[in-house]
Amino acid sequence: xxxxxxxTLLSSDIQLEFVEREQTPRELMRLSxxxxxxxxxxxxxxxxxxxxxxxxxRSTVHNWVQKAxxxxxxxxxxxxxxxxxxxxxxxxxxxxxxxxxxxxxxEFLHVRLxxxxxxxxxxxxxxxxxxxxxxDDAVFLVDSADWLKAALHRRGxxxxxxxxxxxNSVERVFKEVKRRTYQFGNCFRNxxxxxxxxxxxxxxxxxxxxx
Numbered sequence: 593x594x595x596x597x598x599x600t601l602l603s604s605d606i607q608l609e610f611v612e613r614e615q616t617p618r619e620l621m622r623l624s625x626x627x628x629x630x631x632x633x634x635x636x637x638x639x640x641x642x643x644x645x646x647x648x649x650r651s652t653v654h655n656w657v658q659k660a661x662x663x664x665x666x667x668x669x670x671x672x673x674x675x676x677x678x679x680x681x682x683x684x685x686x687x688x689x690x691x692x693x694x695x696x697x698x699e700f701l702h703v704r705l706x707x708x709x710x711x712x713x714x715x716x717x718x719x720x721x722x723x724x725x726x727x728d729d730a731v732f733l734v735d736s737a738d739w740l741k742a743a744l745h746r747r748g749x750x751x752x753x754x755x756x757x758x759x760n761s762v763e764r765v766f767k768e769v770k771r772r773t774y775q776f777g778n779c780f781r782n783x784x785x786x787x788x789x790x791x792x793x794x795x796x797x798x799x800x801x802x803x
Contacts, residue, residue: 610659616646624653625660629798631772658790662797668701669726670694674733674762675718675740677709678769682788683781689769689792690717693762695733698803700765700796701725705789714743722747733762765799 606622616624620641628637634650641648674695677688688709692701702721706713721727732751734740744751772795 625657662794664700664796664800666724670730673730676762678766692721699800703793703796711739711742714739
């Protein structure tokens with residue numbers, strides 16, 4: 593049972609302040625959230641609960657993940673920050689997942705979902721990042737995106753174009769995001785952007801806990 597114990601330990605810090613009259617034992621709720629973020633479908637997660645004698649709908653587990661509001665931890669002071677964005681498909685609409693990653697640890701620092709990519713939205717993302725972490729002295733590693741370089745320049749951040757090298761960290765974490773979203777056909781059908789963003793932020797939290 594070492595692997596089960598490890599999963600239980602990893603999920604132990606998931607807070608459940610949203611719980612009021614839920615009859616499911618909290619440890620099973622935490623484990624269900626962790627297993628789903630680890631890669632199990634909602635159906636498979638429900639089947640795990642059934643082994644413990646708990647009968648819950650897939651929508652119930654989905655709601656637990658949403659209400660837990662998991663996020664990457666604040667308060668980091670990275671020397672470098674790799675920033676990039678990638679397309680996430682919501683039914684027929686394209687959205688952009690913005691992510692900042694610490695290349696020294698491969699941890700997500702901040703994650704947001706936007707309907708497009710431009711200098712203004714990039715600036716919002718950077719401002720939120722700076723509220724969460726001490727990045728004033730960090731060197732930002734960027735690709736050739738003009739909107740990203742413009743937003744960084746306006747805020748006085750030091751940045752460096754880097755095609756590979758330390759920027760590979762953000763490519764690695766995006767590869768994991770793509771792997772997980774491909775389980776949905778890389779398309780969140782009939783899901784609103786806020787719900788998808790919460791799920792992606794929860795996935796970032798899980799990634800940081802795992803590495």
